[in-house]
Amino acid sequence: MATLTKAINKNLFDSILPSFGNPRVHIPVWDDSQKMFICDEFESGNGHRYYRGIRFCDRIVILEKVGLYHNWTYIDSIELYAFNGQKMELIQKRDFDKVFRNEAFIRQESEQMVMDYLTGVMKTQRICTPAEQIAAQASELINGCYKSFLDPDFNTRLTQILPKLEQR
Amino acid sequence: MLKDFLTSQAKLQGAHVSDQDALAYSRTLIEETQRKQLA
Numbered sequence: 001m002a003t004l005t006k007a008i009n010k011n012l013f014d015s016i017l018p019s020f021g022n023p024r025v026h027i028p029v030w031d032d033s034q035k036m037f038i039c040d041e042f043e044s045g046n047g048h049r050y051y052r053g054i055r056f057c058d059r060i061v062i063l064e065k066v067g068l069y070h071n072w073t074y075i076d077s078i079e080l081y082a083f084n085g086q087k088m089e090l091i092q093k094r095d096f097d098k099v100f101r102n103e104a105f106i107r108q109e110s111e112q113m114v115m116d117y118l119t120g121v122m123k124t125q126r127i128c129t130p131a132e133q134i135a136a137q138a139s140e141l142i143n144g145c146y147k148s149f150l151d152p153d154f155n156t157r158l159t160q161i162l163p164k165l166e167q168r
Numbered sequence: 169m170l171k172d173f174l175t176s177q178a179k180l181q182g183a184h185v186s187d188q189d190a191l192a193y194s195r196t197l198i199e200e201t202q203r204k205q206l207a
Contacts, residue, residue: 030176030177156180
């Protein structure tokens with residue numbers, strides 16, 4: 001039985017990492033180092049490479065657009081989405097010009113974007129909420145987005161949103 | 169990195185693989201790569 005399981009797993013692993021010349025099954029890729037799903041990697045006509053990074057919790061989605069040029073990795077933009085039913089709506093966007101990608105910077109910017117969104121909504125509705133409370137809420141949401149997909153309690157149902165985001 | 173990748177790809181397909189199997193497969197691939205570097 002152990003040998004059979006091993007053989008099944010070997011087939012599975014071989015389909016995930018096919019040998020040179022064979023196609024790979026289209027499955028979103030989780031990158032545990034960057035704590036995000038990577039998709040839509042492409043190479044431009046002049047040889048620059050780009051990819052999108054997606055991380056999410058059950059309330060928000062963060063979409064990163066990243067550019068690779070020679071030895072450098074640039075953050076091109078960060079988009080923040082909210083759910084409206086099963087649809088996603090853009091609620092914040094930041095563009096960057098020639099800024100190196102840095103994990104701590106991305107996290108800090110994302111948190112600020114969530115805070116800005118919450119503050120804006122509160123102001124529109126004339127609700128007075130202490131800044132600390134908004135900051136705590138934003139921090140909690142961002143922490144949720146950085147949860148590892150490899151954790152046993154990750155909400156895998158949320159991966160349904162990946163195909164919808166791939167073409168954005 | 170390789171083991172994490174394999175584990176996550178299996179999880180996305182709803183397949184259950186043991187940590188041990190993912191690690192063994194990763195090790196084999198890394199060893200093969202190193203052998204080719206030395207060849």
